[in-house]
Amino acid sequence: MVSEYLKQNTAEFHDAAEKLFNAEKIFNKTFTLEDYKKIISTNYLMLLHSEDKIFNRLSGKFAEKLQLDQRKKLALIEKDRESLSIENQTASHPLEINNEHEALGMMYVIEGSTLGGNVIAKQLSKTEGFDEVTFNFFGCYQENTGLMWKNFKEVLDAAVTEENYSEVLSGAKKLYTFLLNVN
Template identity: 85%
Template sequence: MVSEYLKQNTADYHDAAEKLFNSEKIFNKTFTLEDYKKIIHTNYLMLLHSEDKIFNSLSGKYADKLQLAERKKLPLIEKDLESLSLDNQTASHDLEFDTEHEALGAMYVIEGSTLGGNVIAKQLSKTDGFDAVTFNFFGCYQENTGPMWKNFKEVLDTEVSEEKYGEVLSGAKKLYSFLLNVN
């Protein structure tokens, strides 16, 4: 299954992202509003440079099965930017996905961040200093986070043939590399 293949082959990237964003501080309640601003800003840049490209790369088959209209996150994270008094920016980095399968791999990174973001939002909502934070991006699916992730994984696992795993992994690595190096 491609979802397991991606999980195994992007584990180092995932760990590097957790380190970059000081994720351990989230659970020991030492995560600050400045830490949160960094994670929102970096995820904003990732979405700004990738979301439309990903969605435009996917055929109608995926648009329907993945409920793409319900997965748009850029407008939500822009609300978070505004509430945190951070500036919107224009796309300034090259990030391209060469195939539909690369776009699916990149989407895996974004959907995975949504899954983790739900946990982050719940944890930070219990942390001092986060009373006024709205968590538009991290709480985007609310109680539907589990079902949305499950749907995404099922579509990947049923639609992507084994010979395309490398392309999907390539897209995931491209987006992880971008996330880890953009600022």
């Protein structure tokens, strides 16, 4: 299954992202509002430069199966940026998507961050200094987070054959690389 293949082959990128965002501080309650702003800013740039491209690359069959209209997050993270008074930034390098398989790999990264973001939102909502924070982006699926992730993995695993694993992985690595180097 391609979802397992991606999990195994992107683990180092996932770990690097957790390190970049000081994830350990989330659980020991030393995470600050500035740390949170960094996560929102970086994820905003990732979504700004990828979401429309990904959705445009995915064909009609994926639009319905993946409920793409419910997976758009750019407007939600823009609300978070506004409420946190984060200045506009630009990415230092472009992001290209070569095909539908790369788009699926990139979507794996975004949907995975949504899954993790739900945990982050729950944890931070119990952390001092986050009383006024609205978690529009990280809380986007609310109680349906698990179902949305399960749906995504099922569609991904059913749609991608082994000969295309490398293209899907290429997309995931591209987006992780973008995310890790966007600052």
